[in-house]
Amino acid sequence: MFKSIMEWVDARLPISDLIKSQATEYPTPKNLNYWWNFGSLALFVLIIQLATGIFLVMHYKPDAALAFDSVEHIMRDVNWGWLLRYLHANGATFFFVVVYIHILRGMYYGSYRSPREILWWIGIIIFFLLMGTAFMGYVLPWGQMSYWGAAVITNLMSAVPLVGEDLVVWVWGGFAVGDPTLNRFFSLHYLLPFVVFGAVFVHLWALHAVHSNNPDGIDIDEHKDSLPFHPYFTVKDLYGVGVFLIIYCGFVFFAPNYFAEPDNYIEANPMQTPAHIVPEWYFLPFYAILRSIDFLGSFSKLAGVLAMVGAIAILFVLPWLDRSPARSFRYRPLSRQLFWLFIIDCFILGWVGYNPADATVFGGMPIVFVGRAATLVYFGYFFLLWLITAFDIEKPKPTPTSI
Amino acid sequence: MHIEQEESRRDFLILATSAVGLVGVGGAAWPFIRSMSPSADVLAQATTEVDLSAIQEGQMITVPWQGKPVFVLHRTAEQIAQAKNVTMSELRDPQDDKDRVRKPEWLVVLAICTHLGCVPQPIGTGEYGGFLCPCHGTHYDTSGRIRKGPAPKNLEAPPHEFKDDRTLIIGKVLA
Numbered sequence A: 001m002f003k004s005i006m007e008w009v010d011a012r013l014p015i016s017d018l019i020k021s022q023a024t025e026y027p028t029p030k031n032l033n034y035w036w037n038f039g040s041l042a043l044f045v046l047i048i049q050l051a052t053g054i055f056l057v058m059h060y061k062p063d064a065a066l067a068f069d070s071v072e073h074i075m076r077d078v079n080w081g082w083l084l085r086y087l088h089a090n091g092a093t094f095f096f097v098v099v100y101i102h103i104l105r106g107m108y109y110g111s112y113r114s115p116r117e118i119l120w121w122i123g124i125i126i127f128f129l130l131m132g133t134a135f136m137g138y139v140l141p142w143g144q145m146s147y148w149g150a151a152v153i154t155n156l157m158s159a160v161p162l163v164g165e166d167l168v169v170w171v172w173g174g175f176a177v178g179d180p181t182l183n184r185f186f187s188l189h190y191l192l193p194f195v196v197f198g199a200v201f202v203h204l205w206a207l208h209a210v211h212s213n214n215p216d217g218i219d220i221d222e223h224k225d226s227l228p229f230h231p232y233f234t235v236k237d238l239y240g241v242g243v244f245l246i247i248y249c250g251f252v253f254f255a256p257n258y259f260a261e262p263d264n265y266i267e268a269n270p271m272q273t274p275a276h277i278v279p280e281w282y283f284l285p286f287y288a289i290l291r292s293i294d295f296l297g298s299f300s301k302l303a304g305v306l307a308m309v310g311a312i313a314i315l316f317v318l319p320w321l322d323r324s325p326a327r328s329f330r331y332r333p334l335s336r337q338l339f340w341l342f343i344i345d346c347f348i349l350g351w352v353g354y355n356p357a358d359a360t361v362f363g364g365m366p367i368v369f370v371g372r373a374a375t376l377v378y379f380g381y382f383f384l385l386w387l388i389t390a391f392d393i394e395k396p397k398p399t400p401t402s403i
Numbered sequence B: 001m002h003i004e005q006e007e008s009r010r011d012f013l014i015l016a017t018s019a020v021g022l023v024g025v026g027g028a029a030w031p032f033i034r035s036m037s038p039s040a041d042v043l044a045q046a047t048t049e050v051d052l053s054a055i056q057e058g059q060m061i062t063v064p065w066q067g068k069p070v071f072v073l074h075r076t077a078e079q080i081a082q083a084k085n086v087t088m089s090e091l092r093d094p095q096d097d098k099d100r101v102r103k104p105e106w107l108v109v110l111a112i113c114t115h116l117g118c119v120p121q122p123i124g125t126g127e128y129g130g131f132l133c134p135c136h137g138t139h140y141d142t143s144g145r146i147r148k149g150p151a152p153k154n155l156e157a158p159p160h161e162f163k164d165d166r167t168l169i170i171g172k173v174l175a
């Protein structure tokens, strides 16, 4: 019965072919490790965000006078509303956990190298879209952190020479963050995840054109060294989903506000800034980079913004900075050490970003000095990776010819 | 020869059509872009009237103007002197106090830090007797001028005038 229905459909729309060639029989390197789970996990979290988001919208009101109360209404009155909101808010956090690991996986195993540059680029574009989506979503509950986070970040645009001030007024739709701003952020917060969804398909299209990289970073003989995606990797990905759900639900049910700021349970007040504004944890390293450029006088603001955007945009040229004959850092001792230094540095930047700008550490040293040093190390990673590979300073170990 | 001519004629037509098409798309995009700029009702909230009679010397209040907070400070003689006795070369954004106020005893400034837009804390919190911005530690003096910290410019003095001795109007009075 099912078979004959499928035959009828396939003669008109070849679904089975597509599923076979692009999913179940997609040749997958047999040595993929667990770091390769995070791509499918990212898609899984995107679907969670879409589903919870669409149902939240049924109760949420994008109006500066009503937004805060409508979120409290979701929390207290709507059936299971608290669950939808906690799933959504923690979903954003875990989206970034998953995506950061996914990106770092690519950086460690050289997945950005030829022929995967376009695949890598689309990934970075998705990351930018994700940051925009999360930023605008965080404004929606219209608490104090929502409001002042939006004020500080939109003000960054005023650093653009000549048109900056007009640009910010245009983005606000007023002379300060206000009701028009909330409305447009809501519109875009609904739209962008679907753009991300589309971009994910282009990402997969590029992936399926060049096929997956692997922990050894070598080109493989697909007849010998690959397995069909189903059932080998569907099972492995599902196992990853299980582990993910345990941790994610742990936060949703037992510490739902662990990543939240108490100030965001105070309604937005345009007349008063909270004493200490912090962005969401996933923006902290970039926020630290922004603030550590404060020594260029009136040029500081623009330079800070450029450094912050540059910190991510530099990933676009990574495929050309890295010139090593080996892709995977498994066979590149120096690159590997730089990589771990880079990771530690990201945590230090995050810690600097979390602290007030005028904090002092280690008995009186302004924390901004730590921020400047860590910013230097951050960009230093990319410079040194180029240096040691372009001038053959790193001698890679021989890579295997098959897996 | 003939064919080449045909081709360049075709190239020209394609180019010209695309150019016209692009201008058309650009023109059609304009209403969409402009729809995001402040709307008429937002622009209509152009002025705010403030009753000054209740503000004692040394006190300040925060009033909304076009959705933005404005500090209205009744300065003491000491605060006025502090604002006046400054060497211009010490300032990051040099401006004389008399160019920033209409009447020496009333300081009217936008309470929006020129760094990234936080609201500074009230008078007396900063190092120069003025305002401290909590976000990234900018200090403004009793004239609202930047003295220390990451902000590039002085607190902006919005257009304002005194209707009579006890009424301040913030914004541009059109009529």
Ligand code: HEM
Pocket: A046, A049, A050, A051, A052, A053, A054, A056, A057, A060, A071, A085, A088, A089, A091, A092, A095, A130, A133, A134, A135, A137, A138, A139, A140, A141, A189, A190, A192, A193, A194, A196
């Ligand atoms: C890329 C996927 C998404 C991300 C990263 C994301 C992120 C966020 C974040 C961080 C918040 C603030 C949560 C809080 O603290 O309360 C939020 C709120 C919200 N989001 Fe999303 N979101 C995504 C997708 C969506 C979608 C697809 C919709 C609707 C179709 C949506 C609708 C909403 C609504 C209505 C709120 C306000 C209610 C609330 O604060 O919980 N989101 N989002």
Ligand code: FES
Pocket: B113, B114, B115, B116, B117, B118, B133, B134, B135, B136, B137, B138, B149, B150, B151
């Ligand atoms: S916003 Fe005031 S110091 Fe940054």
